[in-house]
Amino acid sequence: PLLFNASSARIKSARLQTAAAEMGMKSIQLEVYSQINTLSNEVYQKDKLLFQMETTTLPLNMEVVELATKSWVSGNTAISELLLSISTGNRVQMDYLQLLWEYNQQVIQLDFNLKP
16 A cells, blocks of 8 residues: 555656646747747838838938939039938938848847747
C-alpha cells in the first residue's frame, strides 16, 4: 500500500508538471501571436504611409524645389526662399527615409517571428 501511494503521487506530480509546461507553452504562443498581430498592423499602417508619400508627397516636394529653383534663377525670389524650399524638401525626404527604415525593421522582425 505504501508503494502504491508513492507511485500515484509521482504520476500526479508528472501530470501537474506536464499541465504546467503546456500552459507555459500556450502563454508563449499567445505572446508571439500578439507580437505578430501588432507588427502586422504596424507594417500595414507604414505601408499605407509609404504609398501615400511615394505617390503624392515626394513628387510634390520635388516639384516645389524645382519651381523654387527656377524662380530663383529667373530672379523672382530671394536666395533665402530657395534655401527654405530646399531645406523643407530635404526634411520631407529624410522623413520618408526614416519611415522606410522603420518599415524595413518591422518587416524583418515580422519575418523573424514567422519563421519556424
